[in-house]
Amino acid sequence: xxGSAGESRYDVGRVMVARQAIARRVAELGRExxxxxxxxxxxxxxxxxxxxxFLADLIRHMPNRMRxxxxxxxxxxxxxxxxxxxxxxxxxxxxxxGSDVLILDDILDSGQTLAALVARCRLxxxxxxxxxxxxxxxxxxxxxxxxxxGFDIGEEFVVGYGLDFDNLYRNLPDIRELRPRGEDA
Ligand code: IMP
Ligand code: MG
Numbered sequence: 001x002x003g004s005a006g007e008s009r010y011d012v013g014r015v016m017v018a019r020q021a022i023a024r025r026v027a028e029l030g031r032e033x034x035x036x037x038x039x040x041x042x043x044x045x046x047x048x049x050x051x052x053x054f055l056a057d058l059i060r061h062m063p064n065r066m067r068x069x070x071x072x073x074x075x076x077x078x079x080x081x082x083x084x085x086x087x088x089x090x091x092x093x094x095x096x097x098g099s100d101v102l103i104l105d106d107i108l109d110s111g112q113t114l115a116a117l118v119a120r121c122r123l124x125x126x127x128x129x130x131x132x133x134x135x136x137x138x139x140x141x142x143x144x145x146x147x148x149x150g151f152d153i154g155e156e157f158v159v160g161y162g163l164d165f166d167n168l169y170r171n172l173p174d175i176r177e178l179r180p181r182g183e184d185a
Contacts, residue, residue, distance in 0.1 A: 010081075012169060013179035016158055017134075017151055022175065025150050026054065026133075030061025033102065033131065033148055041065040043099040045121060047113065048072050049170065050106030053162035054133045054150075058104070069093035071103075073113055081157040081165065081178065087113040092120055101125040106163050107134040108149075111142030118144055134158065134175070 041064070046055040048070050059066065072090030095101055101121045105114060114130055121128045131148035137155050159165050160172030169176075 008166070008168075009181055010165060010178050011181045012159060012172065013177040013183070015174045016153060016156065016177050017161075017175040019161075019173040022133075022150075022161055023057070026057045027061045029131070029148060029150055030058050033058075034062045034064050036129075036148075037064050037100065037102075040100055041067070043067045043069060043095055043101050043125075045069045045071050045093070045095065045101055045103045045117070047103070047105040047117070049167075050162050050164065051104050051133070053170070054106060055104055058131075067096065067099070069095060071117065073117070087116050089116055089120060095121060095124055097124050098126045099124075100127045101129070103128065103130045105130070105132050107136060107158070108132040108142070108146055109136050109138070110140070111144045114146065115143040133161075134163075 044055065044059065044066055046052070046068065055068070059068070071092065073087050103114065103117050103121060108114060114132070118128050118130060129147040130144065132146045133150040135146065135149045135152050137153065157165065157178045158175050159169035159178050160175045162170050163175065164170045165178050169178075
């Protein structure tokens with residue numbers, strides 16, 4: 001079956017961002033964000049499941065007082081590398097009223113996911129900022145620009161370090177390109 005475990009039309013290819021570069025940049029990003037929220041408590045709203053590893057690494061570089069909420073969103077259904085259009089937001093956690101919210105996501109593609117989350121968080125938050133580990137190159141303008149970005153990358157579909165294809169490959173320590181099976185690396 002197309003995309004089923006073991007019979008996928010896709011395979012992992014070359015390393016796009018190596019683990020050492022990720023570790024260095026995440027540490028830097030943690031310091032940047034800490035400075036931006038110096039002396040203030042923040043609430044990190046992390047988008048499941050892709051941002052889990054990024055979240056775990058990032059917050060250990062942030063000494064700020066913080067709360068963490070996890071948000072469920074689905075936009076790429078099953079074994080697909082194309083966005084399904086409008087993201088479906090799951091039930092929102094109770095963000096503390098009047099809090100400074102930082103939305104954390106793994107990757108920015110069309111920007112639909114981030115835009116929907118920003119709109120939702122703005123209903124109760126005092127401030128809303130956004131951080132993505134990866135920002136994809138894109139010709140079409142996005143509805144939102146992130147405040148903090150780890151890496152700018154090309155248009156390739158990538159997996160690893162939390163990012164998935166059909167819920168696979170999240171455990172890869174490097175970020176790698178996903179390529180059609182049988183193509184040379
Ligand atoms: P957007 O709403 O089009 O910006 O899509 C953002 C979401 O799509 C991310 O949170 C990811 O879950 C998923 N996504 C977009 N591009 C990739 C990719 O290259 N690899 C894995 N997931 C991706
Ligand atoms: Mg995601």
